[in-house]
Amino acid sequence: MKINKLNKNVLLKNGTVYDPVKQKIINGNVLITNGKINGVGDIKAPGGAEIIDCSGLIVTHGFCDIHAHFREPGREDKETLQTGAKAALAGGFTRVCVMPNTNPPLDDPESIRFIVEKSDETPIYIHPIGAITKGQQGKEIAEMGAMKTEGAVAFSDDGIPLQNAYVMRLALEYAGMINVPIINHAEDVLLRNEGVMNESVISTKLGLSGNPDIAESAMVQRDLQIAQSTNSTLHIPHVSTKKSVEAIKKYKSVFQKVTAEVTPHHLYFNDEALITYNTNLKVAPPIRTEDDRKALITALSDGTVDCIATDHAPHTIEEKEAPFDLAPFGMIGLESCFGAVNKILVKENGMKIESLIDLLTIKPRKIMEFEQDLFADGTPVEITIIDPKVSWTFTKDDINSRSINSPYIGEELFGKIIYTIVKGSVVKI
Amino acid sequence: MIKEKHLLGLEGYPAENIETIIETAFGFREVLERPIKKVPSLQGKTIVNLFYEDSTRTRISFELAQKRLSADTVNFSASSSSVKKGESFKDTVQNIEAMKIDAIVMRHPYPGAPLHLTKFVDAVVINAGDGTHEHPTQAILDIMSLKEHFGKIKGLKIGIIGDILHSRVALSNIHGLTSLGAEVTLCGPATLIPKDIEKLGVNVSYNIDEVMDWADAINVLRIQMERMGVGLFPSTREYRSLFGITHERLERHDKKLVIMHPGPMNRGVEIDSNVADSSQAIILDQVLNGVASRMAILYLLLGGKQEAV
Numbered sequence A: 001m002k003i004n005k006l007n008k009n010v011l012l013k014n015g016t017v018y019d020p021v022k023q024k025i026i027n028g029n030v031l032i033t034n035g036k037i038n039g040v041g042d043i044k045a046p047g048g049a050e051i052i053d054c055s056g057l058i059v060t061h062g063f064c065d066i067h068a069h070f071r072e073p074g075r076e077d078k079e080t081l082q083t084g085a086k087a088a089l090a091g092g093f094t095r096v097c098v099m100p101n102t103n104p105p106l107d108d109p110e111s112i113r114f115i116v117e118k119s120d121e122t123p124i125y126i127h128p129i130g131a132i133t134k135g136q137q138g139k140e141i142a143e144m145g146a147m148k149t150e151g152a153v154a155f156s157d158d159g160i161p162l163q164n165a166y167v168m169r170l171a172l173e174y175a176g177m178i179n180v181p182i183i184n185h186a187e188d189v190l191l192r193n194e195g196v197m198n199e200s201v202i203s204t205k206l207g208l209s210g211n212p213d214i215a216e217s218a219m220v221q222r223d224l225q226i227a228q229s230t231n232s233t234l235h236i237p238h239v240s241t242k243k244s245v246e247a248i249k250k251y252k253s254v255f256q257k258v259t260a261e262v263t264p265h266h267l268y269f270n271d272e273a274l275i276t277y278n279t280n281l282k283v284a285p286p287i288r289t290e291d292d293r294k295a296l297i298t299a300l301s302d303g304t305v306d307c308i309a310t311d312h313a314p315h316t317i318e319e320k321e322a323p324f325d326l327a328p329f330g331m332i333g334l335e336s337c338f339g340a341v342n343k344i345l346v347k348e349n350g351m352k353i354e355s356l357i358d359l360l361t362i363k364p365r366k367i368m369e370f371e372q373d374l375f376a377d378g379t380p381v382e383i384t385i386i387d388p389k390v391s392w393t394f395t396k397d398d399i400n401s402r403s404i405n406s407p408y409i410g411e412e413l414f415g416k417i418i419y420t421i422v423k424g425s426v427v428k429i
Numbered sequence B: 001m002i003k004e005k006h007l008l009g010l011e012g013y014p015a016e017n018i019e020t021i022i023e024t025a026f027g028f029r030e031v032l033e034r035p036i037k038k039v040p041s042l043q044g045k046t047i048v049n050l051f052y053e054d055s056t057r058t059r060i061s062f063e064l065a066q067k068r069l070s071a072d073t074v075n076f077s078a079s080s081s082s083v084k085k086g087e088s089f090k091d092t093v094q095n096i097e098a099m100k101i102d103a104i105v106m107r108h109p110y111p112g113a114p115l116h117l118t119k120f121v122d123a124v125v126i127n128a129g130d131g132t133h134e135h136p137t138q139a140i141l142d143i144m145s146l147k148e149h150f151g152k153i154k155g156l157k158i159g160i161i162g163d164i165l166h167s168r169v170a171l172s173n174i175h176g177l178t179s180l181g182a183e184v185t186l187c188g189p190a191t192l193i194p195k196d197i198e199k200l201g202v203n204v205s206y207n208i209d210e211v212m213d214w215a216d217a218i219n220v221l222r223i224q225m226e227r228m229g230v231g232l233f234p235s236t237r238e239y240r241s242l243f244g245i246t247h248e249r250l251e252r253h254d255k256k257l258v259i260m261h262p263g264p265m266n267r268g269v270e271i272d273s274n275v276a277d278s279s280q281a282i283i284l285d286q287v288l289n290g291v292a293s294r295m296a297i298l299y300l301l302l303g304g305k306q307e308a309v
């Protein structure tokens, strides 16, 4: 990865320019002047402009990930805002929302300000998500109003499900008042019990405790009901089961303030991949069955699920080398995201690449109410340039994260990020 | 004779291998009946017994098998708490491997640990029980005992009774018995039957009397009292009345049902004392066959000399 400052004028030439807002492909150029968009279409380069040849490539909005764990503060040995930002750039992401399950958790305005200020020094845009409850203890709602003022874009106790339905109701009411989405890691902890992988014949064969699909869907149903009755905005993260998809679909037809995301790994793998006890596939919620995986693909195509989010979750080698039962939940996912989802959705399931780009650009931005019209003149540049057709093998060398807990190592992926342009820099991946 | 280097489990393990092991084990059974019970088959081979969990019975059985084969053995015991503390498993086994050993027999509290071990060492790995996953040598000795009694495995009707959910013995028996053509029915409280287990080619019943009527032999698993505390079954009294192999229950069945138990038994809970001690029980044969079949496994996997038998 090479990061260079943008010249005064840079022309992205001869690419296939896809504008997710206009839902249109333009065969033309994009001119960037002083780090801002200065025309899209039949634009000529001003004298002295740097030309980047984009023939054969797709030029589009920078990707936005609304679910990542950058581990700062507290576990800087796994990831920092800086190293996480590098991983994001390598994956074509110019904007990332970070989860508050740090140590200490981001549960007050001071810690939100800490992230906002530190993020300023990183090469991408980072937005903190604040904790729903103080200390992520699931008991008392945190200072959401003040956190919003400092820059929190949503609230979540991610990693820890909000088990107490009464607190969930209070949180939704309160967050609804200040118009910020609640994101609940939906897994009923009592139903999940000791489960370390999906409950199926595979967990039975492996002798591992199973986490049943209803642990997720029961809480998703509960959350949907509470959100509807409080008329508050609910975002459902990392949907993993067919049953949850069905519940979301049903509610969406009568209640508009609900959105949902799916991760690349729940689209890419099924639980049969765990047969070798690969701890890099130990995630929460778990990798589910083939039937669930297919339902998630359909849900993205028909709009039941709104976007893709990585749930990038770095862990150390030492922690992941433990027996499966003891290893922590989570995998990194920023760098491998596009190659994985493009392979599954576009190559194997016939989705149009424009639709996939929407799932990584305007759709997540809409959920978080970020600026969406990134090709409008004067907008600070956030552009990702993709080679959509290249097959490549993902290796450790492709990882910029401080951690390497990726089950994609050795996998053949399809489609690759070539450049990411943001915050005055052009990054050649 | 056996191509697979390790014995990690019976899932997908070739049926011919199980048959070869059992055939060889019957040969060793004769050795065990001799006044001098020792053969030089594994002279010069070094085997480490790596036990991360207490298991007097399995460890003694393996140790005896190794001594009878004249192998050099080293015992390494670590508490399961050391696994939790993260004292590096990798460091421990690589240290042991560096001492030039031929095989590791491992008992570990967590599923998948033996497979993990094969990534760090060149030695032959034999799984002596990994958490709630598999216990292949126990299943082989169980199958050998059935073979000894019935003369065949194919077509036998076997009931496995009790806590299937937490039983590595059940899982290995299911794989081994079904691959050799036996019919298997599992019977226990619904809360202790794992999800989708029927997909492994077995039947599930909640009626112990029906299973006893149907079966040629039943393998009665130990019921762990700590499962009661978390509500997986309500009480031992209730368990006994629904699933216990009681004297009265056995009396009601006129045919001669063979009774097995992998031990250690909770007499008066899952099995009555006089049932365990009756002539229908082959529990002590299982123990002896345990030594013989472990001798066969070590011998076959460590490439002992044929003429030594």
Ligand SMILES: [Zn+2]
Binding pocket: A158, A159, A185, A237, A238, A284, A285
């Ligand atoms: Zn989560």
